[in-house]
Amino acid sequence: MAARLAKTIRGAQAVALLSLLAACAGGARPDMGRLPVVTDPAPIVSGTMRPYQIRGRWYQPAEQPGYDETGMASWYGDQFNGRPTATGERFDMHALTAAHKTLPLPGLIEVTNLANGRRIVARVNDRGPFVDGRILDLSRGSAEALGLLSAGVGQVRVRYLGRAPRIGGGTALQQAAAPAPRAPAVPAGATYASGAYWVQAGAFADRRAAHRVADRLGDRAAVDVAPRGNDALYRVLVGPWPDANAAEHARQAVIARGYADALLISAR
Template structure:
């Protein structure tokens, strides 16, 4: 087995471990027998290995895909401590002090702009993980991203999330913008 095969296998295992720790989310249309199944004709998902493959969490299927016009309003949450240092879905190490996020279906890695609709604070974050798998939530931010958006103490915030584009492979620090 060559080093590339070992690295690919490690990334797949890391993604699986990350997903196993999550729970909940929207369900695909159920089959007549009530079982949740992936779509019969999902979009192409072979790019960049396992981060584009349909996946299942708690019996619900998700299909990552290109979403250049993604612009949603909903609830954001944040995660930190117990995920510190663990691999994200795309194989990076989670750092609660970095400006990162988890999304169920956006390309990994990518950049989104998140605006806290309660206070107007806005930042760009690197999406490098999958989640949140809790009904009613559209994005899960790192603890630092939540702090910069002003909702770390509350835990949840009403936000607007807008897709900016694909991110490079290297972890980039994205600075807060005061608009």
Template structure:
């Protein structure tokens, strides 16, 4: 065999080995199929002990039939590069997630029930420690599910089993076409007192718009502060200045249940006085 033919053969062999490794590790993106894990990573034993957060105990365990519907949130820059519960570094650009009790590392399928988008993520961290949420997604995962701007989304989480030694995240085909999004409701908030504007004696207020529900994250005297909070809460947030201050409103939602989930999510992000505002 000539040197040229030998080098070509070696390159082909290396390529085949690389493809085989990708198949084994499930590190591909956008393959449209759930990864087949042939060489699973061992469960990190330290992550399976009962633990306590904010006075509440959590007991991790094997849950082969885990299939749950609830609210998902996401996390990104503030945690990027930090170690996760498994010892891996959190990379907000990868398809990863945090869960309170599933084995680590593991794989779960996450479906956004609003638009049918589906992904598989590698669960390598603990959280989110908020009752209204069942999973915390990386920024990339939130983008793939088209939920980052909203901040939270109603999802279905299905446990797939042990994760490969590397990667495992992939984008799947949508289960259903994306629904037509409702048009934003024009709002005419009523005037409110200066006491309400600075957060004293808070009470629900009415926003016009048939069948709409909103969340009032807070009311402030300073417009810049209100604008910063609105930007932090995402594209659904707005600043209303029809009174003696500036209210930060998030919405709208067409049903009270979704709006209440959103209110809890807003409260969990540090705005404990968030109010549900019903339209009429």
């Protein structure tokens, strides 16, 4: 009798674990705060645990079961969509994935946006970001789920959960109760709020070109019209930001999106 009861309990536990794994592999959907349980982990991809050097700096990948770090995260999307990641998987910018410099590949991490409390589980399948001051690069889908898409960068907490399943693993765990407030539009004629900082992504003689760039950069970007003789100069401004440090993080994110001449503008 006891043996049959133990067998029944083990069977129920196995069914529960498989159900959690199915939820984990199903992609991004609310999961009531539960972390996924992986019963059939994918093997670590050969070669991804070797030391490597980028821009003169060495990195040593390793198993880090206690990894729990807070730092800045950025995101990447269109430019890399469909290209191979470090694991050999194709980068899907809409999936809940991420890049990390030293965690095992593929792995699972819990990422929390400290500004709004949003939380996801992401599949780590790539290396990066190789920018000072950043600990994680998010896919567009991950950044959107966390509410970081328009800002470009944000402070996050990253916890390593362990090996990833063979397929998928991305899950939205918690959404904010209300959407983040939209940044105010840039006032016409460059009448900036006192004490605010802005990032100028570019200046254009063509109004339509300026609006296309602003659309790519998200909700915090707007077009300011500056008179220039008989013509006008259309400047794409991102902001406002409350201090120079936040604005510089935003400027670096704009540069990473392909606008190398981005400038920091202060209204002080």
